[in-house]
Amino acid sequence: MTSLPTVPRGAGRDAITDAAREIFAERGYHGTSVRDIARHAGLSLSALYYWHPSKQHLLAALVEESTQEYFERCDAALREEGDEPADRLRALVRATVEYRVSRRVESAIAASEWRNLSLENRERLDGLRQAATRLWSDLIAEGVARGVFRCAHPEDARRSVIAACNAIAQWYEPGGDITLADLVERYGDIALRIVDHRG
Amino acid sequence: MTSLPTVPRGAGRDAITDAAREIFAERGYHGTSVRDIARHAGLSLSALYYWHPSKQHLLAALVEESTQEYFERCDAALREEGDEPADRLRALVRATVEYRVSRRVESAIAASEWRNLSLENRERLDGLRQAATRLWSDLIAEGVARGVFRCAHPEDARRSVIAACNAIAQWYEPGGDITLADLVERYGDIALRIVDHRG
């Protein structure tokens, strides 16, 4: 029993979004009831529906925000970087790792609840998702073109690097021995090995 | 409307297990109703309960079988191999990739429905899961000890290799251009780069 916060008037929207994020992440979309969410938020069921038209909408909003933020972090990281492919790959890894760690909960939702989005929502958000993927693909292609990455199968390399970074969310415990900076360095190294980078 | 198969008398058990496998994989545990499973199996709801005590039991059986089989494939692959770490790592990758591809559906269930196992079942199956993990860890540790793998962080390497192999299930289409043998070779290469293998 976690103690239920008393929600100040007008703060309902965020309380509900926060609660939904936590419980969706913990139990999955179908394993979560809107009652659970409302209770966890310290509000009535009706208040939930005052702010959000449906459970599906709640999920879509979380996934959208998360997907959007991920893309923006990656995009920003690349724009701040020079044009050396190795540096740029490290930048993308850093953005991804930082994202998976600092937004662990919502990134888990975006990853595992994608199939529970309605067809409509899935189509709407797919472009954003692919845009993020393309950042990786283009970058690796460029490295290969320049001869600094030598991997024979760039798409497999890309998927492997992303999968390795994503998996961090499943085991990493913030506040433990390993710092975020450690992670960034380690997974940057791994990524460069995966694309077979030669200085 | 897929035509429902007429189940031969006595074949009920398998028909139900097969149906559960497909639908759990497609919609997730909580997104699946026992009615869906029974209907898909071409049997009555009561027949389902004749063969299986509960929905949870059905899930646990699938996860158990899948986890068991994975471990055995890995174990067998290693036993057939010599003691060269690189070869052994390739063997483990081969076992994993072949497993993810040939048992794509059940491996997806084992991966994503783990949290929906009851505490009891989760504890019961956890040993098996860890045993498989240990095969990887021990192997990489051995490679490092021998100086043929030079990765600084063997656990991160292990997680990355496994994550890369597992991700195959999400995109690979059997019957397409890429053969299973291609995959095994490509991901063996990637794995060896991840552990920083030097001939």
Add this chain to the structure above:
Amino acid sequence: MTSLPTVPRGAGRDAITDAAREIFAERGYHGTSVRDIARHAGLSLSALYYWHPSKQHLLAALVEESTQEYFERCDAALREEGDEPADRLRALVRATVEYRVSRRVESAIAASEWRNLSLENRERLDGLRQAATRLWSDLIAEGVARGVFRCAHPEDARRSVIAACNAIAQWYEPGGDITLADLVERYGDIALRIVDHRG
């Protein structure tokens, strides 16, 4: 999407009554939500409750106004008429037909939502309803007493005439080929035949 009217300040009461009338008529009392009414009126839900204490009150007010007006029209029509029963019957038919046509919407509510009035409201309004009925009964009785109406069962005649007139609301389309004056004449004829009038 019908465009919602902007309600001038102070005109809220009528806007709500009008909206309630339309929607109650269209979907029935239980098929209508107060939210529908407020939205249709272009006002907030709270504004509705500022002006009207409850949904039930809203219905009762509409039924009352309608029933009252019907009685007054009938009463006035009779007072303007001489004492010839046939003329008086035509006058009552005219009042009724004109009412059903010009107040089609509210008369439909009064007719079909009567049962959804609270017991209290039903009892309060019943006297008014019966008063209108008595106008018909007394008139027909008078005609029979004078020997100009020869129907053997005056109450059945009364119910039949009223039913015939009321039914007009279900099919008549104002602005079509049949004018209101046509209707008044046709249904006056029918009424006189029903009571078996002999000049």
Add this chain to the structure above:
Amino acid sequence: MTSLPTVPRGAGRDAITDAAREIFAERGYHGTSVRDIARHAGLSLSALYYWHPSKQHLLAALVEESTQEYFERCDAALREEGDEPADRLRALVRATVEYRVSRRVESAIAASEWRNLSLENRERLDGLRQAATRLWSDLIAEGVARGVFRCAHPEDARRSVIAACNAIAQWYEPGGDITLADLVERYGDIALRIVDHRG
């Protein structure tokens, strides 16, 4: 509190249909909850859904059965009759009155809940409804053609006769002073006067 009957196993379907009929008639479609129906039937809510897919389906089934039966009674009554229009009109009145009285409850539903049918159901049942109407129209037209009915506006006559007969359901109390045979005779007379029949 009416005592709830214990429903024998297997008799659920009828118990629910009967209960739905009664409560829909009493409170209207939207005024009735499926819980009310199940409780009234002496069964669980789930049993209701075992037998009927939805509340709407329940309504449509009742309306369909009622509309169908009404048409068949009218059709049968006409087929048993000779070709004299006056006799045939009396036959139709008899069928209608008997129907309204003996199937009072369902005929009230068919009359007042028509608008609560889904568009789909309404379209499906509309043909049946019109077929019944046509029996009346054709008959009156025939009487007019033969010169035995002299009404100037046959459609208004038709509507009036039907409205008069239908209204019986609103006031008639079986078991009172007036017998069904009385009603049939009285309303036959009224009908013949409405169409202005001359022997």
Add this chain to the structure above:
DNA sequence: AATGAATGAGTATTCATTCAT
């Protein structure tokens, strides 16, 4: 070895209404 009929607890969502401002 299997079924048809039934259940109680739960689902997402909407209801009429009220509160604080």
Add this chain to the structure above:
DNA sequence: TATGAATGAATACTCATTCAT
């Protein structure tokens, strides 16, 4: 003279499961 935010009870419907046969 209004409103935005909130509520508790109800809504139609589905769930996993059990019972009698």
